Amino acid sequence: MTQTLTPGRWRGLATTSSDDNIFTILAFDQRGSYEKMLPKGTDYDTAVGIKVETVNALAPAASAFLLDPQYGLLPMLATPRNAGILLALEESGYSGDSTYRKVAFYDGWSVAKIKAAGASAVKLLVYYHPESGALAEEIEGVVRDTIEQCHQYDIPLFLEPVSYSLDAAVSKSSAEFAAARPAVVRETARRLGALKPDVLKLEFPTDADFDSDMASGQAACETISAICDVPWVLLSAGVDFDVFAWQVEAACKAGASGFLAGRAIWKEGVVLPAEERSRFLQGTALSRLRRLSEIAGEHARPWTDFYQPILASGTWFKEYSS
Template identity: 60%
Template sequence: MQTISPGRWRGLRQTSLDGDVFAILAFDQRGTYRKMLPEGASYERAAEVKAEIVAALSIRASAVLLDNEYGLPSALTLARSSGLLMALEKSGYSGDATYRRIEFLPDWNVGDIRAMGASAVKLLAYYHPETGALAEEIEGVIAGVIRDSHAQGLPVFLEPLCYSLDAAVSKESAAFAELRPPVVIETARRLGALGPDVLKMEFPYDAAYHHNHDEWRAACEAISAASDVPWVLLSAGVDFATFADQARIACQAGASGWLAGRAIWKEAVTMGDADRSRFLQTTALDRMQRLVEVSQQYGRPWTQLYGMPANSPTWYKSAL
């Protein structure tokens, strides 16, 4: 069992439920979110709608993941019981669709995330383990972010997203669906070894093409076996019913919970004010509660993988 620093321990406690499992609401979307809004919606309106959704749903979440572009009002008004994760990366990527690099904002860093009172850093990385020098370059960037975050006492939630290396084969295709499970599992193995505190993983199978729950469970068990760090499942925009099944199977197979967004709240973005409020107080909160129960019933506590720093009169000399 790995011992982590007091700051990282507290950050994980602040972002998890009683029982040390995660039920995190994701709303760090920027470009995708703008496309969901009515054409011509102002910046102020985008931030306002996001804050309304977060205020309504954060009462059920162990934490909320936000962005620095539209997320400040949400961060300042989310439920007192909820932890806060902030995304570090810039939306999108540099390079072309088959050769992707992480892009950062020039005036936004780990120190800023710490200064605003967040509990953890989230880093998204487009990654494919078969890209040779590019994969090594991205691993180096990730390792640097982890070092910087840990130096600030912040845990890192690392979100690797796979992609196709063939421009003629889209990620949503049946052809890539066949390649996806080993790519996701190998990604967990390689990036988990870099020392993130939590991996935020895609479901290993594409539910549009694969429906065998035994195969789903085996692949999720392989993710758990591939890495010594806790992992949570992301929703990737699938419908709620599909994600609920995926989250249950992932947690039964060793995941420590979920970190989900659009599967819970996407309908609310395009609704009028009254319909949105009603949807959030009924359907969306019900979805949150159902997923919280999945984490609580089936999730693997992250404390099975991490230990507290040892106490002594001079603990601070070695634990910080």
């Protein structure tokens, strides 16, 4: 059953997706991880410049760009007029310890400012584990509050829940966590999808280091689509491009509405000298993004399968409130 979207949220999804209503979004909202990738001694202007260069090079193949408030103003202003913009609401990282992760926010940054700055959508990343008890409920409360704010300003929310281990002795990269991961991602999608963010940005449910079988990955993605009443897109989580390409195909064949990916596309370019970086971005990175867009265009489910706009009438504006 389709849900009705208000005009701002409908337009926000339309401007961040392709002509076929598929999300082919380039993410470059990394901050902490980006700083670790940069050569030692890189100054702020250079860090911003690399993001601007990446946006300019990949604009021909992206339906939208996900950027951050810290480094993202100039890249946002550099985007072409036909590309949507998502801005991250959360601060990079988290508060609390590694097994008890809370959302951190910037002082002076808000949904209202994201809307006022001209963005098409808000992105919120939360670290979430469905078995974390009271903390999971607290995170769900943060999500509800953010959804309410997005509805107030009539701007769509892309919600990105990222899993983590609740046991300090069990790494997320371990075989033990990999075995639990499909159930964790599926239950996360069920619980947070029920809160009705406009789009879920999800991890691939299987860990390619332990299960590289596309068929099993697609089956795991199908269980997500079966319980999810909102469109979802796949995040890259820093995996190598060849891995992400088959994950995108599996996810989209299983009902995902596209991808929202960053490091799998551009990560090698960050450390390259300027001329080499330019060639990499305009060659390898652009080819990667185009390939992913082709895969999504062929297999993904349009977000319009989930939503319809409000009915038009001569008096719609009287009832409309944002």
